Amino acid sequence: MTHFILGLRSLLLRKRQYLSLFLVCAIGVGISLFSVFVINGMLDSLRMKAKIYYGGDLQFIGGNNELYFPDAEGMIEKLKDVFPKQAVISQRFDFDAQYAALYFEGLGVRQRVIKGVDFKREKNLFEYFTFVSGSAQNMADTNGILLSKPIAEMLECNTGDTVILMLRDRHDYINTVELEVKGIFSDSSLFGMYTSYMDVNVLKDAFGMEREACNRIVISFPEHDKDALNVDYYQSMLEQKFNMFEQVDDKNIFYRKLIDERVLPTPTYALIPLKSNLKEVEILIDAMNGISGFIIYTLVLIIIIGISSTYRVLVMKRSNEIGIYMAIGMNRNGIRKILLSENFVLLVTGCFAGFLLSLLLCYFTKFVNFSFIPAFDIFLSKGVIIPVIDIFSIFAICLIVIVTTTIAVLFAVQKTVKMTPCQALAVTG
Numbered sequence: 001m002t003h004f005i006l007g008l009r010s011l012l013l014r015k016r017q018y019l020s021l022f023l024v025c026a027i028g029v030g031i032s033l034f035s036v037f038v039i040n041g042m043l044d045s046l047r048m049k050a051k052i053y054y055g056g057d058l059q060f061i062g063g064n065n066e067l068y069f070p071d072a073e074g075m076i077e078k079l080k081d082v083f084p085k086q087a088v089i090s091q092r093f094d095f096d097a098q099y100a101a102l103y104f105e106g107l108g109v110r111q112r113v114i115k116g117v118d119f120k121r122e123k124n125l126f127e128y129f130t131f132v133s134g135s136a137q138n139m140a141d142t143n144g145i146l147l148s149k150p151i152a153e154m155l156e157c158n159t160g161d162t163v164i165l166m167l168r169d170r171h172d173y174i175n176t177v178e179l180e181v182k183g184i185f186s187d188s189s190l191f192g193m194y195t196s197y198m199d200v201n202v203l204k205d206a207f208g209m210e211r212e213a214c215n216r217i218v219i220s221f222p223e224h225d226k227d228a229l230n231v232d233y234y235q236s237m238l239e240q241k242f243n244m245f246e247q248v249d250d251k252n253i254f255y256r257k258l259i260d261e262r263v264l265p266t267p268t269y270a271l272i273p274l275k276s277n278l279k280e281v282e283i284l285i286d287a288m289n290g291i292s293g294f295i296i297y298t299l300v301l302i303i304i305i306g307i308s309s310t311y312r313v314l315v316m317k318r319s320n321e322i323g324i325y326m327a328i329g330m331n332r333n334g335i336r337k338i339l340l341s342e343n344f345v346l347l348v349t350g351c352f353a354g355f356l357l358s359l360l361l362c363y364f365t366k367f368v369n370f371s372f373i374p375a376f377d378i379f380l381s382k383g384v385i386i387p388v389i390d391i392f393s394i395f396a397i398c399l400i401v402i403v404t405t406t407i408a409v410l411f412a413v414q415k416t417v418k419m420t421p422c423q424a425l426a427v428t429g
Helices: 002-012 015-054 072-080 150-156 199-205 231-239 251-260 274-317 319-327 332-365 391-417 421-426
Strands: 058-063 088-096 099-102 105-111 113-117 131-134 144-148 164-169 174-187 196-201 215-220 268-273
Touching: 002 215, 015 105, 015 274, 015 332, 058 231, 058 251, 072 088, 072 215, 099 150, 105 150, 113 231, 144 150, 144 164, 150 174, 164 199, 174 199, 196 199, 231 268, 251 268, 251 274, 268 274, 274 332, 274 391, 332 391
Parallel strands: 113 196, 144 174
Antiparallel strands: 058 215, 058 268, 088 113, 088 215, 099 105, 099 164, 131 174, 144 196, 164 174
C-alpha cells in the first residue's frame, strides 16, 4: 500500500508530464469502445430486421417434397408442447412474387416476395418496424398491405390509398386483389425494399391456397431471451415427435434434399435458426467485425507503443530520484512497484475516461440521421444508429490495454531500476 500511495502522489505531482499519456489512453480506449458499440448497434438492427422478415428466431419448415403444412394450426398445437409459453408460434405464407406486381393509377412495380403474416400473433414483433406513415396495428383480417418507402415512391402512393395486386394463383390464372396501404416502412435493404406484408389469410385467398394450410411456421422469443439460443435442445425435442433433418448452417442444403433431389423420407422437417437465414449477409457481418477488430488492434497498439516509449523517457529523467530511493534503502522491487503503481493508476483512469468518452460519442450518434446513405437502412433504427453497450467488451478492452501496456512499461523501466545508486545519482536530467 505504501508503494501505491507513493506512486499516486508522484503521479499527481507530475500530472502535466503524464497528461499526454492519459489522453492517448483515454482517446484510444474511447474510440475502440465506441466502434464496438456502434458495430453492435448496427448488427442488432440487422438482426431485428431479419427477425421481422423471417418471422422470428426460428423457422419450422418441411413437408412432403415441398414446404407445405396442410394443417397449420394442428402443427402449431404440437409445437407448443416443445417450446416455452413465452414463445410466439404462428403460421406464415411466403409467396414468391416472381409473377406478381403492384399497380396504382397506371404505375406498376414488381415485387420479390409477399409475406402473409398472422398479425394477431406477431403484433409485438412489428412494433420494431420503422414506419414513415401508418402502422401494422390494424392489419389483422383486413385487405391491408405494408409497403417499403422506395416502392411507395415508385407507385407514388400514400397511406390510405388503394393499390392493385396482380398475381398468378396456384392454378396459373391471373388474379387481382384490391389492397389498402396501411403502412409505409423505411427500408431500402435486401430484407425490405421489394418485400411487402399482408394478412396471411387474405394472401392465401388471393393465391387459392386452403386457409388451413401454410408453408412456414415461425417461432419468436421475447427480445434478449436466452431460450432462443437453445437450438440443439429444441432440435432433440422435435426429433422425438417428427422426422427431423439434421442441423445445418446453410438452409439451402435442406431445400436441395427435400425439393430438388427429393431424396428425403416424407414428411421431413427442419428447424432453421435465424443465423442460418443470414448466410446471405454473413460476409457483410464478418467484414464489419473485421473492421471493428482492426480499429481496436491498431488503437491498442498505439496506446502500448505511445505510453511505453514515453514512459521510458520520463523514467530516465527521474534517475536522480530513483538514486535517492536506493540511497535511503529502498530496494529495486520497491522502486519497480512505485513506477508500476503510477502506470496502473494512469491506465485505469485513462480507461475510465475512455469509457465516458465512448458513452458521450454514442449519445451524440443517436442524433445523426444516416438514412440518406443508399441501402444503409438495414443497419438503422428509425434512421439512426442505436449503439449497444457491451459489458464484456468494456472489460476485455480495458483489461487488454492495462495488462499489455503494463508489461511493455515494465520492460521499459527495467534498465533504469537496475542501476546502482551511484550511477543513478550521477545522471544529469
